[in-house]
Amino acid sequence: MSAGLEADKSSSSGTIEFLKVIIHALILAFLVRIFLYQPFNIPSGSMKETLLVGDYLFVSKFSYGYSRYSFPFGYRIWDGRVLSGEPERGDVVVFKLPRDNETDYIKRVIGLPNDRIQVRRGQVFINGEPVEKVADGTFETVDETGRKVTVPRYRETLPNGVSYHVLDVVANGTFDNTSEYQVPEGHYFMMGDNRDQSLDSRATYRVGYVPHENLIGRAQVIFFSATEQWSVFEPWKWGSTIRWSRFFDLVD
Numbered sequence: 001m002s003a004g005l006e007a008d009k010s011s012s013s014g015t016i017e018f019l020k021v022i023i024h025a026l027i028l029a030f031l032v033r034i035f036l037y038q039p040f041n042i043p044s045g046s047m048k049e050t051l052l053v054g055d056y057l058f059v060s061k062f063s064y065g066y067s068r069y070s071f072p073f074g075y076r077i078w079d080g081r082v083l084s085g086e087p088e089r090g091d092v093v094v095f096k097l098p099r100d101n102e103t104d105y106i107k108r109v110i111g112l113p114n115d116r117i118q119v120r121r122g123q124v125f126i127n128g129e130p131v132e133k134v135a136d137g138t139f140e141t142v143d144e145t146g147r148k149v150t151v152p153r154y155r156e157t158l159p160n161g162v163s164y165h166v167l168d169v170v171a172n173g174t175f176d177n178t179s180e181y182q183v184p185e186g187h188y189f190m191m192g193d194n195r196d197q198s199l200d201s202r203a204t205y206r207v208g209y210v211p212h213e214n215l216i217g218r219a220q221v222i223f224f225s226a227t228e229q230w231s232v233f234e235p236w237k238w239g240s241t242i243r244w245s246r247f248f249d250l251v252d
Contacts, residue, residue: 002145003195007045015204018059018160019020021028028245030165031205034070034071034072035059036060036061036062036174037058037059037061037220038058038059038061038217039056039058039184039223040055040056040058040059040094040104041054041055041056041057042054042055042056042106042108042220043130045141045142045194045197046081046106046107046192046193046197046198046199046200047106047107047108047165047192047193047198048139048141048167048193048194048197049139049153049165049193049194049214050092050164050193050251050252051092051106051193051218051222052099052163052164052225052243052246053136053228054124054225054226054230054243055222055224055225055246056222056223056224056225057219057221057222057223057251058085058219058220058221059094059216059218059219059220060217060218060220061216061217062083062085062217063085063087063091064081064086064087064093064212064215064217064218064220065083065084065085066081066082066083067080067081067082067212067213067214067215068213069095069101069213069214069216070097070216070217071191073084078169079213080212080213084212086212087188087218088109088160088162089110089111089112089158089159089160089162090108090109090110090160090162090164091108091109091217091218092106092108092109092219092251092252093106093108093109093188093190093215093216093217093219094106094215094216094217094218094219095107095190095206095210095214095215095216096210096214096216097103097214098207098208098209098210098214099206099207100209101214104139104216105190105207106219107190107192107198107200107201108164108190108191108192108193109188109189109190109192110126110158110189110190110191110201111126111181111183111188111189111201112183112188112189113183113184113185113186113188114182114184114185114190115127115183115185116180116181116182116183117180117181117189117200117201118130118178118180118181119175119176119177119178120177120178120236121176121177122168122171122172122176122195123126124156126158126159126192127154129159131156131158131159132156132158132159133154133155133156133166134152134155134159135152135153135154136153136155136165136197137153137166138141138151138153139152139153139167141169141194144230146211148149149169149171151167151168152167152168152251153165153166153167153168154166154168155169157194159173161175162170162252163252164193164237164252165193166193166195166196167193167194167195167196167197168196168198169194169195169197170196173195173196174196175195175196175202175203176195176196178202178222181201181202182217182227183209183210184209185211186211186212187209187211187212188209188210188212188215189201189209189210190200190207190210209233219251220250220251221248221249221250222247222248222249222251223243223247223248224247225242225243225246225247226241226242226243227241227242227243230242230243231247
């Protein structure tokens, strides 16, 4: 009888220890997600070719400090940001859409507070000076009908030296020629790298200037990437539907 009791106690103790490990792991994962790195996935092509539909990436929550939007449900614990940091021109940033303060967007910081931003014939001007933009080959993408198309690709270099590719799907597109935008104090001007297929700060009626408080974090690294045909339940297709070469690519 005593041997049976000892076995039951041992089994019960093992179960409790296992549950403790699980609970501690969940708490640690929750804290990491809140204060350090949060995973996001890319649902649209507005940041091609830097980010593709089906990319999964880690965003550093500590890069710009913490605001109400750093935490679940966006409860206002305090005003503004604590441990505040400023984004640099060219950072790829996840932020809450100012129009509803709920939708997550990801774009590139082009304009800083008090900057004047304008687009003329597809070229960005910052404070009256043109941003360097040179032709750099082509990029194959998919249009609205699902048809593969090849579009011009350019290398854009900001005044601080940050360089990246942008796409020009439509010559003289809707936002290729704009009036001049004056970025308010405490706000940022965001643009997608896929310039003709990005709803960003150029659309003041939908996105507009992004308050510092709305920044969630800086996109750091892609940890997984797959095409829209990928399914976790079809491992025999993983070889062709997972973009293995994008794993652990830094986001520039």
